[in-house]
Amino acid sequence: MSVGGELSVISTLLSSALLLTGLLFFIAGSVAMLRFPDSYSRLHAVTKADSLGLGSIIAGLMFYCNWWQNLLMLLIWLLVLASGTVSCQLLARFCKTKQDQA
Amino acid sequence: MSLLLFDVLLCGLLLALALASVLSRQLSHAVILYIAFGLLMALTWARLAAPDLALAEAAIGAGLTGALCFTALARQGKLAASPTLSWQQRCWPALFVLVTLFGLLLLVLQLPAKPGPLPALVMQQLAASGVSHPVTAVLLNFRSWDTLLELLVLLLALLGTLQVAPAPVYQSSWVLSRSWSQLLAPLIIVLAGYLLWAGAHQPGGAFQAGALLAAGAVVLKLNHQLNWLAWRNIWVRFFAIAGLTVFVAAVLTAWLLSGALAEPVWLRWPPELAKYIILLIEIFATLAIAITLTLLVVAEQPATPLSLARQEDDEAADG
């Protein structure tokens, strides 16, 4: 994947910006996970920020790869998005039932 | 230089996670940190030119061990904070461990840098092994006896688990997660098939494929699917031991085929058939590994006579 040398300046800048944005979202999500008070807001922070973060990192990486790898990365992103959504819902429901019981 | 920076970061994170997992006050934190540690280990294997291990670690080490630990946590009931230890209880072991660490560092840093004779030997014999991926060749031809015993270890862990495991704690299933797991299933089967097929010439193989299949089956089973997948079903038992059975059958057949030789050699595959034998073993081993790992994670109380005494024991306790 080390074809980075052939990229134009704009592409490099763009991809770096995307990568940095993704990183920022990840860090924000992780900090929120540690700092937020209850399960719901943590879930909210983690799933949203991480989906977006992963998306922009993948977008940033797309400048370096061929179409086949890009397709795979997109697929991975979709899978992560969907499973993140499902597991977020599951956890939230679990929390809700526990709350109701208590 | 950037690679060195990456390495420093990776190692630092690994150590921090391991330390935090050991020292954390709550057991649940320890488990979560350990799972993160497992994922980073997979990354480390990839960094150290061991893609086979990265695949296996991601599936087995992080995924299944994590699921197992969480099941254990769930079974323990309420999450109590760990008993606090006095500083003496922490200090003396720490001192001892520091001395050990110093000794170990001294040792590992003086290991010679020259490679041993085996890698060259593997490359030299690779053509005769029937596969072109050296790790698979070592696993299923050069040191196949280890692999047979290892399959046995896996089966044994299952036997032991079935004997002792209490009834699993099921949460009620939910439509969305069930349909999502059903959606994932074909993808996982395709991926596992690919890994299995790839194992002959590139990273991948029975264990990785089996672990992946098991992960899919565990998710399905947690959603109340695959109800036939239980030890009391004779076909499940049959396939759980199929890996070993086919292995032994192949050994015996190969041994009988080589009977023409003055001294038949055990575990020797005939070179022209080696490829097919290894493929056959791998297919059945994958199925066996998948079933075994699934049952290990979602062990149900068997209705087979495997543990009659245990059930009576339980009934006595209930009565």
Next chain:
Amino acid sequence: MVEFSSSLNLFLATAATLVAIGVYGFIVGPEPLRRIVALNIISAGIFMLMVVLAYRSAGPDAVSTLADPVLHALVLTGLVVAVSATAFALALLARLGKTTADRPEEPGP
């Protein structure tokens, strides 16, 4: 080349430290589940030592020549053995938790 060897030493030292951390966790405990996690950390350290040794035998240009496949195969075997043993230990632990949880309900002898 300098970078290669300093990286390697770094990984070697990390492996040794992981083993030490695991040993500490195993000795201090105190819950069985944490001991099991600690055992897994020890085995991760040992496997890491093996993988670094394998990587080292390949030399600095590890992309072109392969790392020691024997060690990789041994680690794979070790991984499966470790996960089997962990699963069994966790099953025993779960059973133990159930037994101790049941005890108060039993009529005392």
Next chain:
Amino acid sequence: MMILLLVLPLAAALLMLLWPRIAPLLALFSAAVCSFLALQLLLQVSEQGTRYWLLAGWPSGLAIAWQADTLSCLLILLTAVLQLLVGFYAFATRARDKLSQGFWPLSSLLQLSLTALWLSRDLFNLYVCLELLALVAVALVSLSGRKAIKPALNYLLLSLFGSLCYLLGVVLLYGAYGRLDIAGLVSQWQPNLLTNSALLLMSLGLMLKAALWPLHGWLPAAHAAAPAPVSALLSALVVKGPLFILCLLWLQLASTEQAQAMAPLFAGAGLAALLFGGWSALRTPFAKNLVAYSTVAQLGYATLALGLMLKFDQPLIFAALWLFVLAHALAKAACFLAIGEMSGTLGGKRLTTLKGASQTMPLAMFAFAVAGGSLIGLPPSGGFLAKWALLQGLWLQEQQLFWPLALVLATLLSAAYVFRVVVLAFDRADPVAPDFSPQVLPQWLALLPALAVWAMALFSEPLLLLLRLEAL
């Protein structure tokens, strides 16, 4: 033939999982055939000399190495025969003891893993065998239900820790020499810091697994909690596996200086085990714990013999080491079966249950007394044979008064704990229920290994010759 010895128990175990109904039959059949095959193999090897195999015919280093010398063959034979005996006992008492069906496949797998261990001469393969052995042993212990879970978990965790120590040592050796077969390592062996530490690490792990003093803490609880046939197998066979590897390491791999340096440590640990184990056996109120502590003490003899062997390099002491192991295996199997039978029939775990057992269950008590005689070392039992060989070996060295004296002290201790049971048994029995009718067959089965250990004296010449043929 070699292959059948491994394939038969494996195939039997797999079939048992499919059809649990015929499990006992299969187990007994495979054990019987294996006993016969092992005897054949022993005869063949003692006539034609040691046999070597490189598995799958790959060049040395790449392939896993096997070796069948007389010692390995003797141990294989012992494993198969004890398996058969214990299997018969378990079959005869299955109705009363409610032994789980899980016992049968596990016992066959135990036989397989031990046979694989006795044959293997490859450090990593030995590690896999050790893990297999540990998992089988723990699964067997956990058969007896809830009371065994805690000891079983403890046993498993310590055993895993021991395996990891051993594995770390193996990895260090591989890092240094790049190979795993013992023969190959011997040819390149150099005594230095690296090999020293690797040997020490491996020994630490193996001593933990073999329950050698001072790492024996887990053994009494685990062995006492298991069902009687399982305790017999564990004490007689399972702890001997790591001991065997320990001997391989120190007698084959280690250089003379390393061995000399380690000798006093082993001898001291052996002596401490003898004294401590004997004393604990004298104090415990439970019958099975007494026998389990006696295992700790008797393993002390083997450790002591290993230490002295390393020090004096005397073939007679080597023979003594393995005579101890053989005699102890047979005697301890008899002890556990007899005690299990008595406490099963009389109902109770305490030693006081055995009061008057000489009148209520004379046969089982006789078996215990006869086996105890070998544990003490009364002539002409197997235990005596071993002790005599050890003393003879020491005699050949001058100025050795300390060790014989220590042996006498240890003998007195073991006599004390055996007589503790025997005296209790000869007390007047409490009146028994009118329908009291102990089963006779299991008692005879307990007596058989006890008689076998005394019969060892008849074969003392060939046994000594077999074991002296080669120092491993």
